[in-house]
Amino acid sequence: MWFFGREQIEIPSRDRVEIRLEAIGGQGANSAGKILAEVAILEKKFTGNHFSSFGSEKRGTPVKSFVRFSTSRKPIRSASFIRTPNLLVVFHEYMIESHPEIFSGVGIETDVLINSAKSPNELLFPKGVHPRWVGSIDGNKIAHGQNCGLNSVMLGAMIPFLPELGKESIEEVGGRYFVKLSEAERQANLSGLKKGYQGVRVKTALPHQDRINLEEQDQVRLGYENAPFGGVIVNPGNTALKSHEASRKGFAPKLDKEVCFNCGMCDQVCPDFCFVWKINPASRFGAELVGLDYQYCKGCQKCIQVCPVQALTLTAENEITELERSTSWLENQK
C-alpha cells in the first residue's frame, strides 16, 4: 500500500502486467521501457518482453513503448502492440488533446500517469476515458531542475503503479543504466528518479469527472473504398493541418514588432515555415512580418540566432499571449 497525500493507492496483485508508454520522440520512452523490462525480467526473473513502435519517426513525433511481464512466469509470446494496458504513461500532457487515440484500450483496470503540472483532479480526459487511478507528475519542472532526462523522472513516478517491480529494483537498475553517463549526469538522473517518485500525486478517477469534448476531426478516414489508388495524395500541402507544438520544450520565440525591421532573415532559416508575411510598400523592404504561427514552431531557435536586432527572443510558453498565438499561416493563404 502506498500513501500519497490524502490518497492511498492500492494495486491488487497481478499475474500479468502490460505497460504502454506514450511519448514524443526524444523523451526517452524507449530507454524507460528497457529499464522496466530489465527490472522485470533480469532482476525479478519474471517472463516478459519489451519493444517500441519505431519507424522513421523523427525527434518530436509520437512514439510508443511497450513492456509486458508475467509474475507467475507464464510464457509471454505475444509480439503485438499492447491494446489494453494496465498502466498507460503519457510523457507529454499536450498529447491528451493532440493525440487522443493514445487513450485507446484504457479500461477500469488501467492506471494512467501523466507528465503535467496539474493535479490529477484538474486533468481532463477525452470523453469515455475512465481510468482506475490517475497520477500526475510535473516531470518537465523536475527534469529541468535536476538537469536530468525526463524519462528518469517518469520512471520514478511509475514506481507506485508497479508494486510487482518495487522501488529498490527500479532505482538499482536505473542506477546501473546510468553508469554509461558521466558521474554528474548519473547523480542528476538518480535524483530525478527519486524526485519523480516523491512528486507523483494520485487520485482515484471519479466517474463524473469532466471530460474534454474533442471536436470531431475533419479528417475522413481513408480505406480501400475511398483512397485514391496507387497511394496518391490529392490534397497538396495538407500537412498544414498538423500541429507540432508538442515538440517544443517549454520555450518559444517571441516577436517584438516594435523592434523588428522586416529584414526577412528569420524566414530564410526557419525550417518549419512558421513566419507569415505580407507585401507592404510602406515597409522599408516592401514586406511586413505579420507574426508567427506557433502551430508549426518546434522551438529550434534558429530565427532567434539569426535576427540581427533581437526582435525575436527565447521566451517561456506562458509569456506568449493569445494575441501573439493567433497568427495563422493557413488563414493567410485564403
Next chain:
Amino acid sequence: MKTIKEVEQVTQLRTGNEMVAEAARAIDFHFMGYYPITPSTEISERIDAMKAKGEIRTVMLPADGEHGAAGACFGASTGGARVLNATSANGLLYSLEQLPVQAGSRMPMVLNLVTRSVSGPLDIRCDHSDLMFALQTGWIILMASTPQAAYDMNLIAVRLGEHPKVRLPVMVVTDGFFTSHQRQEVRIFKNKSDVESFIGVRNDCYTTLDPRKPVTIGPYMNDPDLINNKYQLHQAHEAALEAYQEIVIEFEALSSRAYPALETYGAADADSALFILNSAAETSKEAVDELLASGKKVAVFKPNILRPFPSEELKKKTHSLKSIVIAERSDSPGSIGGPISHEVKSVLFSDHHCDIAAISRVFGLGGKDFNEEDAKSLLVDGLKIIQEPGAVPAFGFFGADQGQSKALPKTILPALTREEVSPGLVKVNQKDGALHVSIVDTALLATRSKRIAPGHGACPGCGIFSGLDQFFKGIEGDVVVLYHTGCAMVVTTDYPFSAHRITYLHNLFQNGAPTLSGLVEVFHEKKRRGEISTSEEITFVMITGDGGMDIGMGPTIGTALRNHPMIILEYDNQGYMNTGGQLSYSTPFGNETSTSHVGKQSVGKSFHHKDTASIMAATGIP
C-alpha cells in the same frame, strides 16, 4: 554416437538484431559485406563496433548498395571464407539478381533478412513481401520467430550451409521490428569454443585462392547441361532437410532449445490449425492456449525452415485436421492466396485422401499489428468451416479497412497560381554570352508562396527545409519535384498528408534520375505532339542525399551523360542520416559513424570522401 552435454549459457535481455550480432561475435566471420537498410541496419552497426574494439576479426565492407554488397559477399565466399550479410525489403530485391548466382555456384554464406514491406508505397515496417521473392533463389531459408531463435538459427545456418552434402547459402529470417527490436530474455553460449565445436571448420571443395588448384567458377552453360545443374540444386535441398533434422537434434542437446522443421503448438489431435510464419505464430500460441482452455481442439503450425519446405512433416501432422487456415503477411496478387497458402494446399492436395478444408488470409501488411484476439478470430474461422463449409470466404484480407465514407477529405489549400509561382523576384538576362541574375532582398522573397507547406515532421532545426526553400525561392515558374527516399521524403509525405504544394514524385535511391529523365522527355514529346501547350514551362528538380548519390551514382551519371534538361540537387550530409548516421561515400576520411567506429582496430572511415561534383563535371554537363 557420442553423448552431448548441455553447454554453459548466460541469460541476457536482448533484441533480435542484437542476437544476430551476438551470433556473429561467436562465429567470427571472415567477412561481412553489407549496405544499411532499416530495420536490419543495427546488425552491421553492432558488428562494426565489435570489430573496432578488437573483439572480432571480421572484415567489414560497406558496399555502395545492396547489389554491390551481395557481389562482395559472393566473391569472398568463393575464397572459402565465412561470409555474412544483412538486409531488408528493397535491399533484398536490389540484390536479388546475385542470390541465384550464390546458390547456383553452391557457395555457402549467411544472409540475415530482417523482413520489411517492399516499396511502393514505401513502408519500413514488417511484412513478408520481401521474403517471398527469396523463395525461388535456391537459398535455404530458416525462420527465426524470436530474438533467441535469431541467435540459434545463425549458428545452425553456418553448420547447415557448409554441410558437405548441402553446400548452399542460407537466409535467416526475422520479423522487422516485431523480432528485430523486441527485447526478450535470451540465453547465449558462454564459451566461444562451444560455438566453434558446433559449427566446425569450413571445408571447401573448390576455392578461388589456391593457384596450385586452378578452378573455373561460373562457366557459360546452356542446354543440355543447365537442367542437370539445377537438378543438383534440387538434390542439395533434399539433403538439406535431412541434414537440418540431424543438426537441430544436436543443437537441442547442446542448448535445450528445439527447432523441429515444422513446429506444432496446441492439441495433438487438433480439429483445426493455423499455419502462420514467424512472430505472428508466437502471438497465435497465446490464442491457442485460450481456446484450448475452453475445450476447442486447435493448434498453430509454424515452419522453422521454409526452404526446403517441410512437406512430409506437414503431411504427417495434418492426420487429425478437418480444416486449416493459412495466414500470411504477404499476398500474391491475382492468385487468390499468399504464396505460402498455395504451397500448403499443394502438399495437402498431393495426398489423394485429403479432405481438409483450407482457407487463406492475408494479414498484417506493412507492419499492421496482429494480436492474440486477431489470431483467435482466425482460429475460430477454421472451426466454423468444419461445422458449416463455406461459412467464411476461402480467401480474404484480414484487417483491411474500407474507410469511413466514399468522400475524400476536402482539400485545404488551393493550387499555386501562375502569378504565385512567378512573382518576378528573380530575373535572368543573357548578355555577352553570360547570364546575369538579379534577385530582390530577403524580405520580399519571404512574401513569395512557398512550394512546401508548413506542418512537415522534420526534427527541430532541420537544415533541409530552409535549404530547399532558399533553393526554390530562386526558381520562377512551375516546378515538378522528384525526391529520393530520405528524411525530406519521409517527413513531407507521411500518408495521408503531403507537405508538397506542387507535384511530387518519389522513387528509390537507384532510380530517381532515370525516372525524371523519362518524365522530362515525355513532357517535351507531349509538347511536340500538341498534347501539352507549347507555352507550358516546367523546371524538373530531383532532390537527393548521400544514399541516392551512392547506390544511384551509375544511373545519375547515365542521366547526366544523356544531358536531359533537369536539376539534380544533392544535400551532402556526409552520412546516411535518415537511417541514423551510417557511413556514406561522402563521409570524410577518418570520420566516426555508426558503421565506421573508431577503436583499437578501426580508424573511422577508411577511404576518402567522394568528390561528387568532380564526377558529375566529368560527364560534360553544361
